[in-house]
Amino acid sequence: MAPAPDEPGRPAGGTPRAALAELLAGNRRFVSGQPIHGHDVTAAAAAASGDQQPYAVVLGCIDSRVPLEAIFDQTFGSICVIRTGGHVLDRAVLGSIEFVVGQLGVPLVMVLGHERCGAVAAAVDALRAGERPGGSLTHLVDQIAPAVTEVGLADPRVGPLATRRHVLRTVAALRADDLLAAPVAAGRVGVVGALYDLATGTVTLLEG
Numbered sequence: 001m002a003p004a005p006d007e008p009g010r011p012a013g014g015t016p017r018a019a020l021a022e023l024l025a026g027n028r029r030f031v032s033g034q035p036i037h038g039h040d041v042t043a044a045a046a047a048a049s050g051d052q053q054p055y056a057v058v059l060g061c062i063d064s065r066v067p068l069e070a071i072f073d074q075t076f077g078s079i080c081v082i083r084t085g086g087h088v089l090d091r092a093v094l095g096s097i098e099f100v101v102g103q104l105g106v107p108l109v110m111v112l113g114h115e116r117c118g119a120v121a122a123a124v125d126a127l128r129a130g131e132r133p134g135g136s137l138t139h140l141v142d143q144i145a146p147a148v149t150e151v152g153l154a155d156p157r158v159g160p161l162a163t164r165r166h167v168l169r170t171v172a173a174l175r176a177d178d179l180l181a182a183p184v185a186a187g188r189v190g191v192v193g194a195l196y197d198l199a200t201g202t203v204t205l206l207e208g
């Protein structure tokens with residue numbers, strides 16, 4: 001059951017499964033054009049009045065077409081959001097996820113990739129050209145490159161397939177993280193991968 005609009009926070013149970021069900025229910029509200037959470041100042045004030053009790057953390061891409069709170073129809077105080085190009089991990093991202101899981105007791109981590117991701121395309125281009133882009137963009141490309149290599153540059157669907165591989169590789173890295181591995185193994189924390197469809201707004205879970 002979805003929390004009432006004026007009651008931001010985690011759904012009953014606090015399990016990875018309940019958190020995932022809540023996130024996906026929010027995406028269905030978004031897709032159906034019937035969101036219940038307007039991002040108004042009243043909800044912000046209600047959330048600010050107490051401690052935060054988010055029930056999930058979503059790591060997504062910076063892409064302007066994928067605003068995470070909106071596509072999951074979430075209100076203030078309900079989810080933590082981290083966005084980097086191609087949802088690439090670095091120490092700040094890992095530390096942030098370790099914080100919300102360890103300190104805030106959040107039971108679910110979702111990695112959300114999307115179609116036509118510019119960061120994945122940059123990695124494909126870099127591998128094709130045999131040239132790294134330079135600057136810190138190199139970090140993004142280097143983190144995504146193994147997924148592209150796994151699919152193979154010759155594959156005509158290298159972009160979308162590498163995006164899926166990269167999501168699953170990111171999930172695997174998080175499940176193996178120093179501070180996350182134990183709660184994940186115990187079933188207290190779930191780490192899942194998903195893809196966002198730009199045309200329909202639908203979020204689909206990836207197996208892996």
Ligand SMILES: [Zn+2]
Pocket residue numbers: 061062063085086087114116117118119120
């Ligand atoms: Zn992207």
